[in-house]
Amino acid sequence: MIAKRKKPTLIDLFAGVGGLSLGGARAGFEIAGAVDINERVMEAHRRNFPNTHHLIDDLSKISGSELLRKLDVVKPDGIIGGPPCQGFSVMGHRNATDDRNTLFSHFFRLVSEIRPRFFVAENVAGILDPNYSSIVASALEHVDSDYDVIRGIEVCASDFGVPTSRRRVLFIGTLPNESGFNRDCFESRSRSKAVHVSDALFGLPVVRSDWKAEDQGWRVVHGHAKTSFGKRLNGCVPTGVGCLESLERLRKHSEVSGCLGTAHTPDVKRRFKNLKQGSQDPISKCVRLRPDGFCPTLRAGTGPELGSYQAVRPIHPTSPRVITPREAARLQGFPDWFRFDATKWHSFRMIGNSVSPILAERILSQIVEV
Secondary structure: OOOOOOOOEEEEEOOOOOHHHHHHHHHOOEEEEEEEOOHHHHHHHHHHOOOOEEEEOOHHHOOHHHHHHHHOOOOOOEEEEOOOOOOOOOOOOOOOOOHHHHHHHHHHHHHHHHOOOEEEEEEEHHHHOHHHHHHHHHHHOOOOOOOEEEEEEEEEHHHHOOOEOOEEEEEEEEOHHHOOOOHHHHHOOOOOOOOOHHHHHOOOOOOOOOOOHHHOOOEEOOOOOOOHHHHOOOOOOOOOOOOHHHHHHHHHHOEEOOOOOOOOOHHHHHHHHHOOOOOEOOOOOOEEOOOOOOEOOOOOOOOHHHOOOOOOOOEOOOOOOEOOHHHHHHHHOOOOOOOOOOOHHHHHHHHHOOOOHHHHHHHHHHHHHO
16 A cells, blocks of 8 residues: 555546646646556556556446545545546537436445545536436435535636636545535636737747658647747646656757647638638637636537537637647647547547646645645
8 A cells, every 4th residue: 555645635527638637736746556457547647647547447336445446546635537528518419318427426426335535526517407407316326425515616727827718526525523625615716817829838849740740749848828828838847746757858958749730621721711700710710818817617529429529619810720739738738748549539629628727726725724
């Protein structure tokens, strides 16, 4: 078993690439364990959290005690996680019978079996639709008798200093003797100075659609905005967190990964060039970003079981092309040293499925204060 830790500990269930994990680490927690069923996603999480114990497993088929044993960790102070949301998403088919909806309930089942001091579950805003009220009520039955639960806190990432209008819903619970906050802690204190698209993309290199992707995956960044957002692009690295290669290349050469362009035909580039900022291309359905606005919710696309379709990506505000994975990462609030995947498809899926680490840090910092 892992020795006693100085920091409070978290286990991240349905961890994905680690947006919640990074927010937790920056808030002062140690990420003791992370679990996801996707092996490639766990590879990326492992690169960024090398000191965390990782497990690739189906959380619908495991007990709380078995989970701790497989992770080789002691009982954590908190459990965080974002169960798959495709069944609830307004961007999907909104299918109340989607098998993935049951994973929302399994999150709370595992909480009830492990009994951490607190939990934070996040999901899409669509989960508040009345069609899913019975699913949510059934899931929360696992914890209602033992936890004080704040239900359905809807937050918008742009209110927390993230350059995207992405909306999420939080379910937060604490053991009765741990209570010390209420809904106002996460809503009334959330407003931050707005960070816009131009702030997020500041200093990133020119990317051309006629260059080979492998020639521009790693590129040099030039300077950073003097804002709290800009300072976090390179800094605020929690102890034991971060891809070592990415940290070293950024420190020595100001290089960042994920600057992968997309090849467009001359007709597409001409169409994108003539598209006004804030408008949607009628053919591709891509929206051109406004420098003084927020990025719309970045979508993940579909997995191999549903055809591996690439999600619609926003168009760069000043260049006639869709954004790169690194640009998407900044718009989601990830630092430049955070490493995703060598491919665009997997990188965009990881980013589109993630929680902004800035939003996660603000929420989990409120819990640390208590």
